Each structure stands twice: as structure tokens, then as C-alpha cells.
Amino acid sequence: MSLALAFESSCDETGVALVRGGREVLIAPLYSQVGEHRPYGGVVPEYASRAHLEKFTPLLSEILRTHRLRPGEIDYVAVTVRPGLVGALLVGYQSALAAARYFKAPLIGVHHLEAHLAAVRLSGHEMPYHALGLLLSGGNSAIYRLRAPGVIEVVGVTRDDAAGEALDKGAQALGMGYPGGPLIEKAAYLFSSQNGIKPGEEELTRRQNIFPVIMKDSPQQSVEFSFSGLKTALLTYRQKFAEADVAEISFFYQERIIEHIIRNTRRAVLANKGMPLIAAGGVLANSRLRQALAKLAEELNFALIIPELKYCTDNAAMVAAAAELYFEKQILSPFNAVSSEHGFA
Ligand code: KG4
Numbered sequence: 606m607s608l609a610l611a612f613e614s615s616c617d618e619t620g621v622a623l624v625r626g627g628r629e630v631l632i633a634p635l636y637s638q639v640g641e642h643r644p645y646g647g648v649v650p651e652y653a654s655r656a657h658l659e660k661f662t663p664l665l666s667e668i669l670r671t672h673r674l675r676p677g678e679i680d681y682v683a684v685t686v687r688p689g690l691v692g693a694l695l696v697g698y699q700s701a702l703a704a705a706r707y708f709k710a711p712l713i714g715v716h717h718l719e720a721h722l723a724a725v726r727l728s729g730h731e732m733p734y735h736a737l738g739l740l741l742s743g744g745n746s747a748i749y750r751l752r753a754p755g756v757i758e759v760v761g762v763t764r765d766d767a768a769g770e771a772l773d774k775g776a777q778a779l780g781m782g783y784p785g786g787p788l789i790e791k792a793a794y795l796f797s798s799q800n801g802i803k804p805g806e807e808e809l810t811r812r813q814n815i816f817p818v819i820m821k822d823s824p825q826q827s828v829e830f831s832f833s834g835l836k837t838a839l840l841t842y843r844q845k846f847a848e849a850d851v852a853e854i855s856f857f858y859q860e861r862i863i864e865h866i867i868r869n870t871r872r873a874v875l876a877n878k879g880m881p882l883i884a885a886g887g888v889l890a891n892s893r894l895r896q897a898l899a900k901l902a903e904e905l906n907f908a909l910i911i912p913e914l915k916y917c918t919d920n921a922a923m924v925a926a927a928a929e930l931y932f933e934k935q936i937l938s939p940f941n942a943v944s945s946e947h948g949f950a
Contacts, residue, residue: 607680607932610668610704611925612661614697615689615717616744617641617648619660620921623668627929628726630922632671634664639784646777648743654692661700679708683928686714687944688744694943713928714941716949717919718745719757721885723927724912724920732930733881733910737873741866741894742886742919743769743784745947746830748873750880754930755940757949760873761828768862769888771832775839775858779851790891792855799852804860804893815842815857819865826876828869835861859893867897874905881908887918 606626613620622633638656642648668674684701686694698714705712722738737760738749746767748760766774769786776785781792797804816838820831839858842849874882884898889911902909916923931937 607929608678609681609683609925609928609932610674610679610708610710611683611715611921611928612697612701612704613685613720613919613921613924614657614661614693614700615685616693616919617653617656618919619657619664620919620924621661621664621668622921622925623672623674624922624925624929627723627926627932628729630727632668633920633922634667635920636660636664643783646783647773648690650690650692653690654696657693657696657700661696665700665704674708676707676709679704679710681705681711681713681928681932682708683713683715683924685717685720685924686940686942687716688947689717689945691943691945694945698943711937712941713931713937715924715927716755716757716940718747718749718947719755719949720923720927721912721917722749722751722883723930724885724916724923725883725910726926726929727916727922728913730910733883733908735880737877737880737882739866739870739873739882739884739898740886741768741884741888743767743773743888745886746832748828748869750877751883754927754934754936755949760877761830761869762947763830763832765831765833766836768830768832768866769886771836771862772859772888774836775855778836778840778843779854781851781855786888786891789855789859790893792852793859793893796850796852796856802856804856804863805897814861815854816861819861826872828873828876830865830869832862832865835865859891863891863894863897866894867901870898871901871905874901874907879907881910883910883912885912885917889917890914
């Protein structure tokens, strides 16, 4: 069975992993740069590149301390090459290239969004083709149709911000800190439990949400995302009602985001009947969202596959999971040049 060494550095997580057969994670040390970026309320690209530069060597040493690998013992090296912060990607690419030369192994460039979806393989699932992929992270929000490795069609993307970005910026506007997703989730949960409000779409129609429905009048078939209007609504509300309860704002803000995601997912599933849905990306750490997706899957009767939580956020094991799809067929991925582009072609 193949043995892969994988590198991830598209944004603010530095990861290296040793993975067998694209499924079995032997070791996957990961360094999260969240602490470095927290004072700025978001990822600072140049700081991200510098932190990757500092962290790859110790992470790789951690692997080599426990697994004494010699040249010829690695079947391939995998690395994220797009999309992402270009400086950060270049650091990962150069590190992976050096490892590939040392181990005398081929280098497979991986598309970051395909890697997020391939993360399901790390928990024993086959990569389903003719499937939908819902990807929600700090930098991307989209629904894809998966046909084959690298053959991935866009069903709908965001016009502006990503879902995670909306949560991060919303939390920043509320003075909560960074990253915003988990902070908003916690505050929203507190509000709903203290006030006996059960989150859910029915509840929102009964009780007046302080924020408008996102893209309320979009055509029935539209699967486009948009989060920047909601962010503006939050800023305006905050300016008008400076004393308003942050937990209450968090609750209604999160509810509108989830409602929008569920509405688009519903539309995509109905237009692609019978296809399973992979849901991945850091925002899937949100338990209210996972619940809402599970409810939708039950209602519309489709298979919902969510990677293990630790593989939902950026990590290197998922990079090997995707690269293996190419290695199995002895195809070196078409994504060999570092790029900020999202496109699959
Ligand atoms: O996939 P990811 O690690 O990659 C990017 O850096 O894009 O996703 C990070 C995003 C952040 O925007 C963060 O706020 C969000 O995932 N996130 C969450 C939760 N945990 C992380 N969003 C909602 N609820 C959470 N519990």
C-alpha cells in the first residue's frame, strides 16, 4: 500500500502528515497560527507565510523522529497548490519539493477544495462520485458537483464573503475576538438556552429576526451565496443599538447564515436528486449547522457525509486523501503550479 507525505499551508494552518493508502493517518502534526493572527482579527498573509516557514521543519522533524524514513520509502509527496494565500502556498510548495527530491518521490499538487471533500476518505468512506460537495470555510463557500478526480463542476459559489468570513467579521464587529465562528456559536447557544428559544427555521418565522432574510427574492433555482449584506446589517444594527445584547445578536446572525446555507443546499439537492452530499470545511464544526443539515437529509432522504471534525478544518491528511485519487490512477494532478485561483481546470 502507498505511503504519502503531505503538506498543507494554504491559509493559517501549517500541517504535515504521513498517510497510508490515502486513508490511514499514521501521524499528522498540525500547527494552528490562530494566536498569531488574533490581534488583527483575521489572517495577515505575510505573517502566515513567515509562520509556515518557521513551522514546517519542526513538524517534519516530529514525523521523522517517530518514523525513520529513508529515500525511496515514500511513494509520493502531496502538497496543496491552490487556492490560497500565494505566499503561504509557495512556502508549502518549496518544502514539499525539497522533501520530494530527498525521498526521490513524485510530487502531486492538490486542489485545496477537493482535499476538503476527500477528507471523508479518512473516516472510511469511499469518495462518492456523482455527488454534491458543500464547502464552507473561512475563505470559500460553494456547492460543487463531483464527477471524477479533478472533474468538479460549480453549482453555486458566494458572490462576496464566505460563511466563515461572515462569522469572523461579525464577531469582530461585536468585539468578541477571533476566530468568530466558535465564539458566535457559543454566544448563540447561551442566548437560546437562557431564553428557552429553540433555534430552527419555524422559530424564526414566528419570532421577528432582527436581521433580514439573505437574498430573500432570489429565483427558486439560485444556489448563489451572499453574506456581505448580512454583515452590513449587523454593523448598522450595532451602530443604532450600541447596548444591544451581543448573545442575542449572535443568535439571530447565526440563524440567518444557517437558514441561507440550508435553503441553497435544499435547492441543490432537489436539482440533483439521488446524489449524496459531502459537507466539509471549518464552518462544519458548528453543531447547530450540522443538526440543520442532518434534519434536511432526513426530510429529503439523501446521504449526508461529514468528515470527522478534526479533518473539517485545514489539515495535511486530507491533502494525501485527495492526492491518492490521482496516484491510484498514476496521474499526476493537473494542479502543479501554485495559484490563488479557485478553478479546477
Ligand atoms: O476550513 P478552515 O479551517 O479554513 C480556512 O481558514 O478557511 O475554516 C476556518 C473557518 C473560520 O472562519 C472559523 O470562524 C470557522 O471556520 N469556524 C466555525 C466554527 N469553528 C470554526 N464556524 C462556525 N462554527 C464553529 N464552531
